[in-house]
Amino acid sequence: MKQLPPDTVFSEDVPQHDAAAAADMDVLLINIDGYEGPLDILLELARRQKVDLAKLSILQLVRQYLNFIAQAKELRLDLAADYLVMAAWLAYLKSRLLLPKQAQEEEDSLTAGQMAAALQFQLQRLEAVQTAARDMSTRPQLGQQIFARRADADDHAAGMVTQVTHTATLYDMLAAYGDIQQRQQVQTYELPVFHLMSMDDAMQRLCAMLGALPQSGKQQVWTTLNSLLPQEEESALYRCSSMASLFTAGLELVKQGSLDLRQAVAFDPIYMRATAQFQERSVS
Amino acid sequence: MTSHTASADFKALDHVKRACEAMIFVAPQPISLADMAERMEDGAVLLPALLSLQQDYAGRGVELVQRDGGWCFRTASDLAPYLTHHRVEERKISRAALETLAIISYHQPVTRAELETIRGVMTSKGTLDTLLEAGWIKPGRRRELPGRPLTWVTTPAFLDHFALSSLNELPGLAEMKAAGLLDRRAARDVIPHENDLFATQAGNATNNIDLTPDVMENVA
Amino acid sequence: MTSHTASADFKALDHVKRACEAMIFVAPQPISLADMAERMEDGAVLLPALLSLQQDYAGRGVELVQRDGGWCFRTASDLAPYLTHHRVEERKISRAALETLAIISYHQPVTRAELETIRGVMTSKGTLDTLLEAGWIKPGRRRELPGRPLTWVTTPAFLDHFALSSLNELPGLAEMKAAGLLDRRAARDVIPHENDLFATQAGNATNNIDLTPDVMENVA
Numbered sequence: 001m002k003q004l005p006p007d008t009v010f011s012e013d014v015p016q017h018d019a020a021a022a023a024d025m026d027v028l029l030i031n032i033d034g035y036e037g038p039l040d041i042l043l044e045l046a047r048r049q050k051v052d053l054a055k056l057s058i059l060q061l062v063r064q065y066l067n068f069i070a071q072a073k074e075l076r077l078d079l080a081a082d083y084l085v086m087a088a089w090l091a092y093l094k095s096r097l098l099l100p101k102q103a104q105e106e107e108d109s110l111t112a113g114q115m116a117a118a119l120q121f122q123l124q125r126l127e128a129v130q131t132a133a134r135d136m137s138t139r140p141q142l143g144q145q146i147f148a149r150r151a152d153a154d155d156h157a158a159g160m161v162t163q164v165t166h167t168a169t170l171y172d173m174l175a176a177y178g179d180i181q182q183r184q185q186v187q188t189y190e191l192p193v194f195h196l197m198s199m200d201d202a203m204q205r206l207c208a209m210l211g212a213l214p215q216s217g218k219q220q221v222w223t224t225l226n227s228l229l230p231q232e233e234e235s236a237l238y239r240c241s242s243m244a245s246l247f248t249a250g251l252e253l254v255k256q257g258s259l260d261l262r263q264a265v266a267f268d269p270i271y272m273r274a275t276a277q278f279q280e281r282s283v284s
Numbered sequence: 285m286t287s288h289t290a291s292a293d294f295k296a297l298d299h300v301k302r303a304c305e306a307m308i309f310v311a312p313q314p315i316s317l318a319d320m321a322e323r324m325e326d327g328a329v330l331l332p333a334l335l336s337l338q339q340d341y342a343g344r345g346v347e348l349v350q351r352d353g354g355w356c357f358r359t360a361s362d363l364a365p366y367l368t369h370h371r372v373e374e375r376k377i378s379r380a381a382l383e384t385l386a387i388i389s390y391h392q393p394v395t396r397a398e399l400e401t402i403r404g405v406m407t408s409k410g411t412l413d414t415l416l417e418a419g420w421i422k423p424g425r426r427r428e429l430p431g432r433p434l435t436w437v438t439t440p441a442f443l444d445h446f447a448l449s450s451l452n453e454l455p456g457l458a459e460m461k462a463a464g465l466l467d468r469r470a471a472r473d474v475i476p477h478e479n480d481l482f483a484t485q486a487g488n489a490t491n492n493i494d495l496t497p498d499v500m501e502n503v504a
Numbered sequence: 505m506t507s508h509t510a511s512a513d514f515k516a517l518d519h520v521k522r523a524c525e526a527m528i529f530v531a532p533q534p535i536s537l538a539d540m541a542e543r544m545e546d547g548a549v550l551l552p553a554l555l556s557l558q559q560d561y562a563g564r565g566v567e568l569v570q571r572d573g574g575w576c577f578r579t580a581s582d583l584a585p586y587l588t589h590h591r592v593e594e595r596k597i598s599r600a601a602l603e604t605l606a607i608i609s610y611h612q613p614v615t616r617a618e619l620e621t622i623r624g625v626m627t628s629k630g631t632l633d634t635l636l637e638a639g640w641i642k643p644g645r646r647r648e649l650p651g652r653p654l655t656w657v658t659t660p661a662f663l664d665h666f667a668l669s670s671l672n673e674l675p676g677l678a679e680m681k682a683a684g685l686l687d688r689r690a691a692r693d694v695i696p697h698e699n700d701l702f703a704t705q706a707g708n709a710t711n712n713i714d715l716t717p718d719v720m721e722n723v724a
Contacts, residue, residue, distance in 0.1 A: 036599065037623070037624050037625030038624060039623065039624025040625070082625065117695040118692045118694070118695045119691065121684075122624065125622060126622065126624065128610075128676070128683070128685045129622060129623075130606075131676065132674070133602040133603045135675045136606055136609075136675075137602055139667060139675075141665055141667070142578070142664055143590075143591065143592040143665075144591060145581045145584040146578045146579055146667055147578065147590055148578060149309055149357075150310065150311075150312040150590075165373070165374055166375050166376075166377045166417065166420075167375065167445075168376065168382055168385070168445075169446075169637075170447070170448075170636070170639075171633070171637045171639065173385060173386050173389070174386070174460060174636070175465055176386045177383070177386035177387070177390060178465040179383070180403060301565065302565035302583060303586045306566055306579040307586055307587065309565070310579060311590075323586050323589075324586070344521075344522060344525060345521065346526055359526040359530060360522065360526060363522060366523045366527055367530050374532070447659060447660075448642070448643070449645065450645075453644065453646070453654065454643070455643050455654050456654070459616075459654050462616055463633050464629035464631070
């Protein structure tokens with residue numbers, strides 16, 4: 001297989017400022033609600049390459065999608081998580097596609113080419129399904145373009161035996177069962193009692209633990225929020241609520257000026273330390 | 285008078301015949317020449333078309349006849365013996381019968397007392413009678429309980445009517461919920477089960493969304 | 505089998521044609537050959553009669569068509585403009601529901617997870633139940649997989665609604681099959697793996713398998 005020099009490869013990353021493409025993207029962003037998730041958007045972008053899906057440039061598609069996400073973020077569009085997951089995956093795929101082949105040898109995982117092929121297959125399959133759906137909606141339909149004979153009241157005059165049959169559809173029956181189930185759930189409903197760390201408990205715990213920390217002059221020790229969580233074997237729900245309650249209690253202390261909170265970037269550990277004011281508060 | 289865009293010669297006898305044939309076929313009552321003319325293009329001549337159509341159908345199993353000043357198709361009277369089985373009157377079953385049937389199909393064998401517990405209301409005799417008459421339920425074994433109450437089960441005709449090949453194909457509650465058949469979710473289901481909270485974070489996503497990333501696993 | 509007193513030759517093609525014509529005309533739903541045979545005299549041969557009848561009706565305003573093995577009369581679709589007043593209220597069907605219906609019809613039997621894999625999104629409420637309510641889909645056999653998930657399949661009413669005589673008539677079905685697009689599996693399971701790669705390159709490369717080179721060239 002031909003291996004391209006790296007500088008050529010990375011020139012692909014330079015965003016192209018094409019007025020027509022930008023206008024296209026605007027249309028896509030405005031109509032975002034009309035699309036059925038990230039795969040549908042990808043298919044729309046793929047169609048714009050105006051080539052047979054089998055000859056699609058996956059790298060170009062990835063770049064278009066990432067560009068689309070970037071613009072959506074710029075416009076502060078509220079994108080569903082699906083779209084961001086897809087973006088993360090495509091960014092990963094892109095890096096794999098751009099790496100020299102030797103560098104990406106990993107055992108029992110798909111090669112970049114196979115991953116791209118899988119994506120391409122999904123797009124082709126979705127395209128086929130969407131075409132089928134469109135064809136279906138344009139077919140002549142019973143009761144719209146094609147008609148059946150309707151039973152004639154006069155038929156009875158023919159002096160024939162009338163046989164009564166009872167009818168119900170599967171949907172009717174399932175819906176009836178669904179209703180019964182719901183009635184029951186409503187009837188037997190009890191408010192569940194949860195074992196949670198209350199705000200009061202959290203405030204008490206936070207003050208006690210921060211007060212007990214080694215203190216060296218004005219430079220208090222930074223400690224992480226995680227280290228303040230209860231270590232005992234508690235339920236997962238209790239640990240979750242502890243995290244939330246301790247954090248909220250922490251915010252309350254910050255508001256009072258008794259605490260400093262610090263976090264470098266999202267999802268990093270949260271650090272806290274007591275201020276001088278905290279000392280006065282705990283003394284008094 | 286309506287006008288249509290098709291390019292066919294609307295006055296051609298053949299076209300008028302086809303249109304009349306379809307209009308008469310679909311009409312639930314005999315349809316008058318005037319009614320048909322109103323739906324045809326201006327200048328279409330109907331009577332010759334109808335008479336020609338009547339000739340086409342003469343001696344066939346279905347004939348074109350005039351009744352009450354209108355035109356309609358009627359089966360030839362000599363064929364009545366073949367048609368007796370088809371004189372069918374469809375009757376939609378009542379809500380109560382529907383619920384009862386649903387419970388029997390999901391909980392069979394089930395006694396009348398159990399039925400009433402599940403439905404939360406008394407079951408009138410007429411309800412079970414309707415289902416029996418429809419041939420969808422039948423008595424099953426007696427329950428080994430005081431009074432040896434009769435149980436009810438569904439019949440093969442029930443499966444037949446609902447085009448199911450086995451009882452196994454009745455969707456379960458989770459599947460009904462997924463299909464939108466349980467609309468209002470009980471509040472208790474909305475709150476995640478304690479163990480779910482971290483389980484989903486850990487990655488073994490419970491719902492099978494499978495975005496393109498069926499390849500996603502490779503990211504790890 | 506019924507016996508009749510008329511003196512006609514019951515096996516004569518013409519007689520069988522007339523009887524079938526009347527039976528199909530009167531039946532509220534498409535009627536199967538077996539159902540008709542049951543009402544006819546022993547030894548009557550129906551299929552040639554039905555095919556001949558179908559030819560008689562070809563090109564007329566009303567046509568004899570097959571729907572999932574049953575026979576029925578339906579108006580010719582080009583005559584719709586004359587019949588507008590019989591139109592039933594059109595079911596507004598969302599794009600999501602239509603795509604879901606397309607997947608069920610082409611990929612059946614298909615589980616909900618497979619549906620979601622193919623569309624790349626969760627199936628929202630109101631999609632499957634809309635199709636179920638329309639009577640176009642029903643539950644099929646459970647798949648022999650962990651959790652025994654329910655599959656969904658189309659009904660005869662679906663074929664009748666969309667004027668298809670059988671599933672084989674779905675537009676583009678053969679092409680989709682040839683292109684391997686009827687595969688219900690997740691994409692990563694469909695594409696050939698390392699070891700298969702050379703085999704397919706060597707000969708029967710059907711579609712897009714040796715993708716990597718293309719991709720790399722497009723980088724330039």
